Amino acid sequence: MKVLHVCSEVFPFLKTGGLADVTGALPQALDKFGIANRLLVPGFPAFIESLENKIIVKEITNKFGASSVRVLFGTLNGVEAYVIEAPELYNRIGNPYADKDGIAYSDNYLRFALLSWVAAQLAASLDQEWVPDVVHGHDWHAGLTPLYIRSIEEYTGIKLAKTILTVHNLAYQGVFPDYVYNELELAQKYFSVDGLEFYGQVSFLKAGLYFADKITTVSPSYAIEIQGKEQGCGLDGLLLSRAHDLYGVLNGVDPDVWSPANDTTIAKNYEIKSLEGKSECRKALQSHTGLEEQDDKPIFVVVSRLTEQKGLHLVVEAARDIVGKGGQLAILGSGEKEIEEAFTELATEFPQSIAVQLGYDENHAHRLIAGGDVILVPSRFEPCGLTQLYGMAYGTLPLVRKVGGLKDTVTDSSLENLDDGIATGFVFDAFNIDEFKSAMRRAFALYSRKTEWNRFQKIAMAKDFGWDVAAKTYIDIYKS
Ligand code: ADP
Numbered sequence: 001m002k003v004l005h006v007c008s009e010v011f012p013f014l015k016t017g018g019l020a021d022v023t024g025a026l027p028q029a030l031d032k033f034g035i036a037n038r039l040l041v042p043g044f045p046a047f048i049e050s051l052e053n054k055i056i057v058k059e060i061t062n063k064f065g066a067s068s069v070r071v072l073f074g075t076l077n078g079v080e081a082y083v084i085e086a087p088e089l090y091n092r093i094g095n096p097y098a099d100k101d102g103i104a105y106s107d108n109y110l111r112f113a114l115l116s117w118v119a120a121q122l123a124a125s126l127d128q129e130w131v132p133d134v135v136h137g138h139d140w141h142a143g144l145t146p147l148y149i150r151s152i153e154e155y156t157g158i159k160l161a162k163t164i165l166t167v168h169n170l171a172y173q174g175v176f177p178d179y180v181y182n183e184l185e186l187a188q189k190y191f192s193v194d195g196l197e198f199y200g201q202v203s204f205l206k207a208g209l210y211f212a213d214k215i216t217t218v219s220p221s222y223a224i225e226i227q228g229k230e231q232g233c234g235l236d237g238l239l240l241s242r243a244h245d246l247y248g249v250l251n252g253v254d255p256d257v258w259s260p261a262n263d264t265t266i267a268k269n270y271e272i273k274s275l276e277g278k279s280e281c282r283k284a285l286q287s288h289t290g291l292e293e294q295d296d297k298p299i300f301v302v303v304s305r306l307t308e309q310k311g312l313h314l315v316v317e318a319a320r321d322i323v324g325k326g327g328q329l330a331i332l333g334s335g336e337k338e339i340e341e342a343f344t345e346l347a348t349e350f351p352q353s354i355a356v357q358l359g360y361d362e363n364h365a366h367r368l369i370a371g372g373d374v375i376l377v378p379s380r381f382e383p384c385g386l387t388q389l390y391g392m393a394y395g396t397l398p399l400v401r402k403v404g405g406l407k408d409t410v411t412d413s414s415l416e417n418l419d420d421g422i423a424t425g426f427v428f429d430a431f432n433i434d435e436f437k438s439a440m441r442r443a444f445a446l447y448s449r450k451t452e453w454n455r456f457q458k459i460a461m462a463k464d465f466g467w468d469v470a471a472k473t474y475i476d477i478y479k480s
Pocket residue numbers: 016017018019021169303304305332333334359360361362365384385386387388
C-alpha cells in the first residue's frame with residue numbers, strides 16, 4: 001500500500017510542536033510494516049536545503065500566487081519526499097506560518113492551498129511512477145486535500161486515493177475571510193455548510209473534516225472530547241455526525257530521539273537498571289541553569305509552548321509554593337508575552353530556585369527532561385501531549401491534568417495505584433490551583449521517600465509508548 005503524508009513540519013528539519021515529532025517518526029514506523037510512505041511538504045528553506053538526490057517531477061507556472069512552482073522529489077533523512085519549490089510563497093524567514101514578529105502571513109490560504117492542491121495532483125498521477133492509495137493529511141495545513149481530490153473525482157468521474165485527516169490540535173483551524181474563496185480554484189457549491197464554509201468564512205480544517213474518508217486524532221479521549229461543546233471549537237456538531245469515521249490513535253515516542261540510554265545530548269546516559277546517570281543529568285541541569293545544587297527536594301520542569309492551552313498560569317501561581325517547600329523549577333518555552341514575563345520575574349526573584357529560558361532549544365529540552373524529577377503538563381486541553389511521554393521514558397514523572405492524551409497515558413499515584421505498581425505520575429482533575437497544588441504536594445511527599453520514588457520511576461520508564469501500536473492502528477484504518 002502506498003501512503004502520501006501531507007504536512008507542514010517534520011522533525012528534525014522543521015518543528016514548532018508535536019506535529020513535527022509525529023510526521024518525523026510515523027513514516028518509518030509504517031515502513032516497518034510494509035507501507036510505502038512518502039512525504040509531501042511545502043518548500044520551506046529547511047526542506048529545500050535538506051532534500052537529497054533530488055529530481056524535478058513537474059514544473060507549473062502561475063499557481064496560487066506563485067509564478068513558478070516545481071514539484072521536487074528526493075529523500076529527507078532517508079524518507080522519500082516531494083517538496084514543493086515555490087520561493088515566492090515559501091522562502092521566508094520566520095516559522096512556517098508567521099513572520100519573525102509572530103504575525104501570520106496574509107497569504108497563508110494560498111501557501112497551504114498549494115500544498116493540498118499538489119497532494120490532489122499526486123493522487124491524480126502527477127508522478128506516474130508513484131500514485132498513492134491513501135493520502136494522509138495532517139492538521140489544517142492539509143485540510144483542503146480531500147476536497148481537491150473530491151473535486152477532481154467529480155470532474156473526471158475517476159476515483160482517486162482514499163483520504164485521512166489527522167487532527168493534531170482542533171484549536172488551529174485555518175479560517176480565512178470569505179473573499180479568499182474565489183482564489184482557491186474550487187466550484188462555488190463547496191462554499192456551503194455542507195462543505196468548507198464556517199460561519200460565513202472559509203475553514204481549511206472543516207473542509208478536511210467534512211470530505212476526508214476517515215478522521216483521526218491523537219488520543220482516544222481527545223477523539224471523544226472534540227465531539228462535545230467544550231472542546232469542539234465550533235466543529236463538535238460535524239465531528240459528532242462523523243463519529244463512526246473518527247478514531248483516536250495515541251502518538252508514540254521515537255526511541256532514536258527520546259531514549260535516556262542513547263541520547264547524545266545529555267550529561268550521562270542511563271537506563272532503567274541503573275539510574276546513576278540520571279543523578280549526573282540532574283546535577284548538570286542545576287549547574288547549567290544556575291540552580292542551587294540540592295538533591296532532597298524535587299526539580300519541576302516545563303518544556304512547552306507558552307500558550308493559554310497549556311495551563312501554565314497554574315505553574316506561575318504555584319511557583320512560590322514550590323520555592324517555599326525547597327523545590328526548584330526549570331522552564332523552557334516561548335509564546336505569549338504575559339506568561340514569558342511572569343516566569344522571567346519569578347526567575348529574577350528566586351535565581352537559585354527558578355530558572356527560565358525563553359525560546360526554542362532542542363538540546364535544553366533534552367537536558368530538562370533528563371535532569372528534572374517531575375515534568376509539569378497542566379493543560380486545559382491536550383490532544384495527545386508528548387512531553388509527558390518523554391518524561392516517563394526518562395524517569396521524570398509527569399504531573400498532568402486529567403484531560404485528552406494526558407488522561408490516556410498517565411496513571412495517578414493514588415495509594416491503590418502505588419500499591420498495585422501501576423502509578424506513573426500525578427494526575428489532577430479540575431482545572432484549579434487547589435487541585436494542582438495538591439498533586440504537587442503528593443510529588444513532594446513521594447520524592448522524600450527515595451526507595452518508593454525509584455520504584456515509581458522504573459514503572460514509568462518501563463511503559464512502552466513505541467510507535468508500533470499506532471502504526472498498526474493506522475494500517476487498519478488505511479485498509480478499512
Ligand atoms: P504541542 O504540539 O501542543 O506543542 P506536544 O507535547 O504534543 O505539544 O509537543 C511539543 C513538542 O515540542 C515536544 O517535542 C517538546 O519537547 C517540544 N518543545 C516545546 N517547546 C519547546 C521549546 N521551547 N524548545 C524545544 N522544544 C520544545
